[in-house]
Amino acid sequence: MAVNHNSVPRKEDMYNPLLQALRDLGGSGTIDEIAEHVITALRVPDDVASLFHNPETSNQTELEYRLAWARTYFKLYGLLERSGRGVWSIRADKQVVERVDPLEVNRVVKVLTRPSQDGIPETDVDAATEEEDPEAPDATWRQTLHKVLTTVVARRVRAPRNASVAREWIRACGSDRPLR
Numbered sequence: 001m002a003v004n005h006n007s008v009p010r011k012e013d014m015y016n017p018l019l020q021a022l023r024d025l026g027g028s029g030t031i032d033e034i035a036e037h038v039i040t041a042l043r044v045p046d047d048v049a050s051l052f053h054n055p056e057t058s059n060q061t062e063l064e065y066r067l068a069w070a071r072t073y074f075k076l077y078g079l080l081e082r083s084g085r086g087v088w089s090i091r092a093d094k095q096v097v098e099r100v101d102p103l104e105v106n107r108v109v110k111v112l113t114r115p116s117q118d119g120i121p122e123t124d125v126d127a128a129t130e131e132e133d134p135e136a137p138d139a140t141w142r143q144t145l146h147k148v149l150t151t152v153v154a155r156r157v158r159a160p161r162n163a164s165v166a167r168e169w170i171r172a173c174g175s176d177r178p179l180r
Contacts, residue, residue, distance in 0.1 A: 007048045008062045011070040012102035017041040018070050019079070019090070019100065028089030035067055076109045 021037030022029055029037070039049050044063065052058070053065040071088055074080040079097060083089040090097070 005051065005062050008051060008066060009042050009044065011066045011073065012106065013042070014038055014067055014070045015074070015102045015105060016099050018067065018074065019097070022080075022088065022090050023098075027095065028083055028087055031064075031068075031071075031086050031088070034071075034088065035064060038067060039063065073105055073109050076112055077105050 017038045018034060020041060021034045024037055025033055038044075049061065049063050051062045053060050053062045071080060075082070077100075079091060079094050079100070080088050081091050
């Protein structure tokens with residue numbers, strides 16, 4: 001069977017396993033802990049779990065990408081909150097929720113993010129994620145860093161290794177300041 005993005009569970013398919021993972025972890029967990037539990041619960045094969053979202057610009061897997069959207073939808077839905085860097089938890093007032101209706105979650109989030117009559121969205125999912133979540137991908141620096149690292153590794157930069165690699169990283173990030 002060919003492995004492609006269609007093999008990866010949809011974000012809606014991960015809602016209840018995500019909620020169960022947090023319950024199993026005592027109400028909160030790191031992004032990696034949650035991902036491990038969801039992968040196990042959904043019995044996702046390794047080759048599907050390791051499929052990259054966009055290998056040209058990131059080392060994030062498609063499953064991690066979709067799981068991040070599931071967490072974002074749950075945050076907008078009012079079920080989850082970030083309790084620390086890379087740590088997500090079930091809100092205190094939502095601890096009794098055991099399951100959700102994926103269609104209802106999507107409907108509520110769609111209503112919350114729908115443009116109002118003046119054309120400005122009530123809540124812009126991307127903007128809300130970037131402003132409120134310092135872990136949200138900053139596409140520019142992540143893409144630049146990924147490109148530099150993969151280029152450096154591909155070239156197998158040799159001597160003087162540390163200074164050469166550091167200069168290349170700094171140049172690629174747009175800084176002309178000398179190393180000190």
